Amino acid sequence: MIVFVRFNSSHGFPVEVDSETSIFQLKEVVAKRQGAPVDQLRVIFAGKELRNDLTVQSCDLDQQSIIHVVLRPWSKGQEREGPGGDGPRKAVEGSDREPESLTRVDLSSSVLPAHSVGLAVILSDDSERVLPARRQAGRRTYNSFYVYCKGPCQRIQPGKLRVQCSTCQQATLTLAQGPSCWDDVLIPNRMTGECHSANCPGTTAEFFFKCGAHPTSDKETSVALNLITTNSRDITCITCTDIRYCFEISGEVEFQKPFNWSPVLVFQCNHRHVICLDCFYLYCVTRLNDRQFIYDPQLGYSLPCVAGCPNSLIKELHHFRILGEEQYNRYQQYGAEECVLQMGGVLCPSPGCGAGLLPEPGVRKVTCEGSNDLGCGLIFCRECKEEYHEGKCSTLFEASGAVTQAYKVDEKAAEQARWEEASKETIKKTTKPCPRCHVPVEKNGGCMHMKCPQPQCQLEWCWTCSCEWNRTCMGDHWFDV
Secondary structure (H helix, E strand, O other): EEEEEEEEOOOOOEEEEOOOOOOHHHHHHHHHHOOOOHHHEEEEEEOOOOOOOOEEOOOOOOOOOOOEEEEOOOOOOOOOOOOOOOOOOOOOOOOOOOOOHHHHHOHHHHHHHHHHOOOHOOOOOOOOHHOOOOOOOOOOOOOOOOEEOOOOOOEEEEEEEEEOOOOOOOOOOEOOOOOOOOHHHHHOOOOOOEEOOOOOOOOOEEEEEEEEEOOOOOOOOOOOOEEEEEEEOOOOOOOOOOOEEEEOOOOHHHHOOEEEEOOOOOOOOOOOEEHHHHHHHHHHHHHHOOOOEEEOOEEEEEOOOOOOOOOOOOOHHHHHHHHHHHHHHHHHHHHHHHHHOOOEEEEEEOOOOOEEOOOOOOOOEEEEOHHHHOOOOEEEEOOOOOOOOOOOOOOOOOOOOOOOOOOOHHHHHHHHOEHHHHHHHHHHHHHHEEOOOEEEOOOOOOEEEEEEOOOOOOOOEEEEOOOOOOOHHHHOOOOOO
């Protein structure tokens, strides 16, 4: 496959590699082409400096990925790295642990309440359920991010998280530590690092997303849909009570097997109700046809949780891109009209016009006129929306207000479609906190000898007495029931 190398932030050039090509071999190719010492090259991709011993496959480099190679001579007294060495690495805030690559960051836990952070790790069968690892034979894969691709896809697709220096806008910044929640990614200036571009003093990270379904250029970015996540917990949809999977067909249709969880949308209500994307589309279309979207002065034209939970309006309005181009244009039009009405304005009643007008308060005679001949010229009564007349309005009926039809949700379905309720009960019954890092750890059988699953902890401890594993535990209650 081909990857594009940008040497010292110059224009990229293609390099042909395969899945087993090491980063050191890639450095050798770049060094030969650029006439630079191979031991002074640094390869940076997705917020991390790549070690020599890593392979292209282990770094999640896809076809036509863009990587940065910078020339930074080591300071005096530092050892030069050998052909298979890791090279000197700067410690992060006193820790020997390297920043995690953005290609393996999972932020899905941040759609849960704060006390549930980490459930995705605890309740999984193995680490592949919480990492966006590549598909392996017989195993389902997990997508960490979803975006709306406005380019060739024109649909919701798995996304790729990337980072650049906010000062020079180059992807040569290595993160001091990886993001742990969506706020770290979406709120500017929360994360820091070190920019390796020449003469750039930048230390602030700027995150962006790309569509993961096709190769992208530097300028092709997509909007992150932070409420959409892979349904790795098999939560039923609140409306259809179904669990969707993507299928891999092997030979005949009867041998098809699920290899991936379909994405779902998790509303930001207290219950974290879950809805599949097919039902979310129908929910949006139904509410749009009945003009039951809710106008919020700060968010805009949005929808709450299907179950009507309070404080659950969708904040990122690009989620409504699921409507498709034609329906999304209607959504934008209705949103603009609702904004005019909320500001005390009126809409022109002339068929085919509908222009938004903001007449002075108390004025009954309204003329539909606007700049650049946008208005139709109709003069109408502000009260009854008929042609202007003197005296009282003779309208035979008054508008009945908003349509009262609601999107029906079964109470039992609402109970089953809660993202975190079953998980919290499971945690209470089957987990204990690690004595060192306090992450809940599940015990589903076996002896009392536990090992913390967190890579940065790995403490071996006793399930019975919750202390570090020792000879007393081994002799007294190793195999307690």
